Every structure is written in C-alpha cells, then in structure tokens.
Amino acid sequence: MVEELLFFMEVLVGGLLAGTMYSLVALGFVLIFKASATFNFSQGAMVFFSVLAFCGFMQDFNIPFVPAFILAALLMVVVGLCTERLVLRPLMNASEDTVLMATIGLGYVLEGLAQAAWGVEVRRLDLGIGDFPVPWIADNLKLFISALDITAGLVAAIMIIGLFLLFKYTKIGLGLRAVADDPGAASSIGIPLKHIMLLVWSAAGVVALVAGCMWGARAGVQFALVDLALKALPVLIIGGFSSIPGAIIGGLIIGAVEKVLEVYIGPFFGGAIEGWAPYVLAIFFLLYRPEGLFGEKIIRRV
Amino acid sequence: MNNTSANILDIKNIEVRYDNVILALHDVSLKVPKGKVVALLGANGAGKSTTLKAVSTMLASERGKVTNGSIEYDGNAIDKQTPSQMVGLGMVQVLEGRRCFGHLTVEENIISGAYSRKLSKGDINQELEKIYTYFIRLKERRKSQAAFTSGGEQQMIAVARAMMAKPKMLLLDEPTMGLAPQLVAEIFNIVKELNTKEGVSILLAEQNTNVALKNSDYGYIIETGRVMLDGTAESLLNDDKVKELYLGISKKGRKNFRDVLKEESLTKKRSN
Numbered sequence A: 001m002v003e004e005l006l007f008f009m010e011v012l013v014g015g016l017l018a019g020t021m022y023s024l025v026a027l028g029f030v031l032i033f034k035a036s037a038t039f040n041f042s043q044g045a046m047v048f049f050s051v052l053a054f055c056g057f058m059q060d061f062n063i064p065f066v067p068a069f070i071l072a073a074l075l076m077v078v079v080g081l082c083t084e085r086l087v088l089r090p091l092m093n094a095s096e097d098t099v100l101m102a103t104i105g106l107g108y109v110l111e112g113l114a115q116a117a118w119g120v121e122v123r124r125l126d127l128g129i130g131d132f133p134v135p136w137i138a139d140n141l142k143l144f145i146s147a148l149d150i151t152a153g154l155v156a157a158i159m160i161i162g163l164f165l166l167f168k169y170t171k172i173g174l175g176l177r178a179v180a181d182d183p184g185a186a187s188s189i190g191i192p193l194k195h196i197m198l199l200v201w202s203a204a205g206v207v208a209l210v211a212g213c214m215w216g217a218r219a220g221v222q223f224a225l226v227d228l229a230l231k232a233l234p235v236l237i238i239g240g241f242s243s244i245p246g247a248i249i250g251g252l253i254i255g256a257v258e259k260v261l262e263v264y265i266g267p268f269f270g271g272a273i274e275g276w277a278p279y280v281l282a283i284f285f286l287l288y289r290p291e292g293l294f295g296e297k298i299i300r301r302v
Numbered sequence B: 001m002n003n004t005s006a007n008i009l010d011i012k013n014i015e016v017r018y019d020n021v022i023l024a025l026h027d028v029s030l031k032v033p034k035g036k037v038v039a040l041l042g043a044n045g046a047g048k049s050t051t052l053k054a055v056s057t058m059l060a061s062e063r064g065k066v067t068n069g070s071i072e073y074d075g076n077a078i079d080k081q082t083p084s085q086m087v088g089l090g091m092v093q094v095l096e097g098r099r100c101f102g103h104l105t106v107e108e109n110i111i112s113g114a115y116s117r118k119l120s121k122g123d124i125n126q127e128l129e130k131i132y133t134y135f136i137r138l139k140e141r142r143k144s145q146a147a148f149t150s151g152g153e154q155q156m157i158a159v160a161r162a163m164m165a166k167p168k169m170l171l172l173d174e175p176t177m178g179l180a181p182q183l184v185a186e187i188f189n190i191v192k193e194l195n196t197k198e199g200v201s202i203l204l205a206e207q208n209t210n211v212a213l214k215n216s217d218y219g220y221i222i223e224t225g226r227v228m229l230d231g232t233a234e235s236l237l238n239d240d241k242v243k244e245l246y247l248g249i250s251k252k253g254r255k256n257f258r259d260v261l262k263e264e265s266l267t268k269k270r271s272n
Helices: A004-034 A043-060 A065-088 A095-117 A135-141 A147-169 A171-181 A183-188 A193-219 A224-239 A245-266 A279-289 B048-056 B058-062 B082-087 B106-114 B119-134 B136-140 B151-163 B182-196 B209-214 B233-238 B240-246 B259-271
Strands: B007-018 B022-035 B039-042 B065-074 B091-094 B169-173 B201-206 B216-224 B227-230
Touching: A004 A043, A004 A147, A004 A171, A004 A193, A004 A224, A004 A245, A043 A065, A043 A095, A043 A193, A043 A224, A043 B007, A065 A095, A065 B007, A065 B065, A147 A193, A147 A245, A171 A183, A171 A193, A171 B106, A183 A193, A183 B058, A183 B082, A193 A224, A193 B065, A224 A245, A224 A279, A245 A279, B007 B048, B007 B201, B022 B039, B022 B048, B022 B065, B022 B119, B022 B201, B022 B216, B039 B048, B039 B209, B048 B058, B048 B065, B048 B091, B048 B169, B048 B201, B058 B065, B058 B182, B082 B091, B082 B259, B091 B151, B106 B151, B119 B136, B119 B151, B119 B182, B136 B151, B151 B169, B151 B182, B182 B201, B182 B209, B201 B209, B209 B233, B216 B233, B227 B233
Parallel strands: B022 B227, B039 B201, B039 B216, B091 B169, B169 B201
Antiparallel strands: B007 B022, B007 B065, B216 B227
16 A cells, blocks of 8 residues: 555656756746747747757866756847847738747748758757656655756746746836737837736746756757657647746646546556646646636636 | 927928829918917818828828928927837827727736837836826826726827827827816816916817817818818917807708818809
8 A cells, every 4th residue: 555655756856856847948038928829839940950059069068067957048038039029020920820830930941950950860968867766765765756856847847936026016027017908009118018928938048948958858859859849739728828836836746647648547448648648638728727726717708 | 400490390282192192182381380279170070080190290100201391399300210210309199099008907008108218217107106197097097908898988088198299289189089078178288287287289180070179279171181271270260260160050952062161252243
C-alpha cells in the first residue's frame, strides 16, 4: 500500500515538474496574446531558433556559457525588433486574423534561418544539470525526481514572479495591459504601441530561450522542439490565454494529468496516451469554460 | 516656432479621404481660440469624428489621410506626427464610445493617462488627487474594474484619463452619447470646470446641439463633410435655421441645411 502511494506520488510530482516545462513555453504565448490578442504561432520556432543559436554560440564559437546565453538573449531582442519593424508595423491596422497568419509565416522564416545558420543536426545541450533522480531526495523521501525537472520548476517560478510584478506594478506593465484591452484608446492617450510591441516580442523571445534551454537539455536541440511548443495550446486553453498564473497552473495540470493517465489508464489504450490526453482535457474546457481557469472573462455590458 | 496667434488650433480647408477613395471631408475650416470651448455639431456621418481624428492624427490608424488643406496646432503644422507625439504636445483626444480599459481598475485607467509624462509615484498621486476633485464619483469607485462601471462613469474615466496627460487642448468626441439628461448636465459641468480652472481649450463634437451650444463659446455646424454655418454659440442658438433643423423647433419637414439654403436663395431671387 505504502509503496503504491509512493509510486503515485512519484508519478504526480514528476508530472507536475514536467508540467512547468510546458508552462515555460506557454508563458511566451501569454505575453504576446496579452499585448496583441494574437496567438503567436511562431513561438515554437522562436524556442527552436533561440536555443539553437545559444548552442551555436557555445559549440561553434567556443563562447562560454554565460556570455553565450546573453548573446542569444540579445539576438532574440533583435528578432523582436525586426518582427515589430517588418511584420507588425505594416500590419498595424490589419485584423487579428491577418496577424495570426503572419505569425505562421514568421515561424517558417525563423525555422529556416535557424537551420541555415546552425545546421540541421541534433545538438546536445549540457546545462551541467543531469536529467536523473536527485540522490538526496531518492534516499530520504524514496521518490525518484529528476534534477532537471526541479531546476525547471525553480526557473519557472522565478520567471512567473518576475513577470507578475512587471505587469502589476510597473508603468510598462500598466501600458501593456492597457494596450491589451484597447490599442486604439491606448494610443490616444500617448502610449506608444511600437515600444510596447517591441518589448513584448523581445520578452517573449527571452522566455522562449529559457524554455528552449530546459527542453533542449532534456530532448536534445532539434527541430522537434517546434512541435513540442504546440503542447502549450492545451495548457493555454485550460489556464486562459491572457493569464500568466493560468499558464503556470495549466502547465502543471497538463503535466500531472498526462503522466497519471499514462501510467494508470494508458495500458488499456495500448499506451502513449500522453500525446493526446491533454487535448481531450482541453476540449472539455472549451465546452464548459472557454475562457480557461484564469483567463480574463469576456466582459460585455448590455 | 513662436506662436503669437490667439488660436490654439487652426484648421484650413482640409479634405480627408479614407482608403484614398472615400471622400469624408470636402472642405472644413475651423478655429479654436486659446482657452475657449468650441462645438462641432452635425448629424451622424457629417464628419465630426473625422475632423477630430485628423487633428489628433489618429486618422492613419483607420486608413484615412488629410489630402488637402492644413492643420496648425499651437503655431506648428501637423502632418507627420504620431498620436503619441501629439499627446506629448498637449493635444489629447477622448474617443467616441468612451473606450475605457475594461480589465483595469478605475484608478489604473486614470493613471494610464500619465504614461507619456515622466512622473514619480508621488507626483502621480498628487495629480490623481487633483483629478478626483473634478470627478468625485470616480474616487468612490477607484478600485472597481472599469468594465463594471456605468456609462456615465466610463465617460468620466475617459475624460479623467485624458486629463492625466496634462493637455493644453482636449478633443471630445460625443461625450454625452447614450447618457441620461442628468448625466449629460454633470459631464458638461465638469468639462466647463476643466476649461475655466485648468485653462484647457476644448473642441467638442456633439449631436446634442442644444446642450453643446449652451456650454460652448463658438459653434460650427457641418453636414456631409462641409462647414455649413458658424458663429458664436449665442447667435447659433437664436438662429432660425438652427432652431428648425437641430433644435427641433420646426415649421415644415425640411431635411438638411442645403435644402434650407437653396430655399433661401430662391426666395431672395423671387423678391428681387
């Protein structure tokens, strides 16, 4: 009995921590959705692009870890700058659907650029954190939990707190939320949309880099990261597209549910249900709570 | 450039097109003297909003463009400025339909108006207190989410938010739309107070001719993108044509200004 419970705990905790990795990816989506009400389809490509560039700087140019990370972050700011100038500004008055299509195109461009610059082979990313159980926890709590999962959890927590403070208590955060609500009104009172967009895309780029590092360390830096980022979609449907806490909780739920279902129900379906179980959960949310757990309610005065 | 003229805003014969095709304004000229309230009157689609947006440079975001004529604000020509630059110069537009940030609290909405200014937390609180003296109602509701406030309160939020940018000139687009008469009076009282106490010049687009003229110094009546008549508020209120067409004191079922003017010229010809 005790062993079964321990096993369940291990599955649950492992799932929750793996879920924070989804949360990290989802965060990037939320940032852009909040400011421009657009689902940024190129977020996955940004994850791939940023972490591949990071690996490239380290492995091809022998730049040490920290400067390489800073360079990659700066590169993402440049990507944000170019995106604002070349894609968003010309589409300033276009409908949200048009911008959505543009982000799909942007995704392909980034994927292509990344592979043209750094090659197509899978790269190994060593963060110096092993993806194996931490001995101390294994000995004392009898749980096998990966050090990488714990790190991802900590990193996610720090980023969430940081972003939350930014949105709630800074002038820029207020500007961001104002633009998210009504860009026209925001510009009428002197909030420069250009700067806000630039900021949001740069921030989303840096978040993508962090998420990419975590995923790259686990699964290798490869093209599959692009599709993996789409796992953020059910996370966002459950947590709410416009909510940072929602992205976190949504990620945790998806992580936990998919692992628990995989272990206990998976065998009845012949296994590998974690690939689609989150989407089934997302469908239920779409039916019964379309704004997600923490999404901003669609307020309409009658 | 040095501004010696008495007008804070001087619009000369502007023509505005949307999408390079649709002619929204044919020929509009108007002046707003410093420290005065000027009403821009007319029916739906007459070109009131378009005129205001031409001034605040918000036209570009709706694919509109001033294709002829000139606009001078505070002595300088307006052409390539962005809306946020105009706010920096002290010209703020309160858009039609209030447009509050629904998910922000009332207070956050108002503070957002100070975005273009470099103020410390203390300065912002000081400004906020000053704004609340004009909008007492909003102080009581400062922590509520703006989307859940009433229409009148939302209009006050929109004006208060604009005032936080410390404007020299406000452009108000139909501030009383859809409000009960009592609230209309309240809004106009506040506008009048801002004008006299803060010295803000105001250009006001309204359909509510009577109330607007009673609270203005000067008025322009536009129809299908042209200025049809202008004069002091008092003279317009007493003008027979205005009475008939816009104040509902009508003898016959005439449709618009052009008809009245046509008829007038006909009677003149006949009497000659």
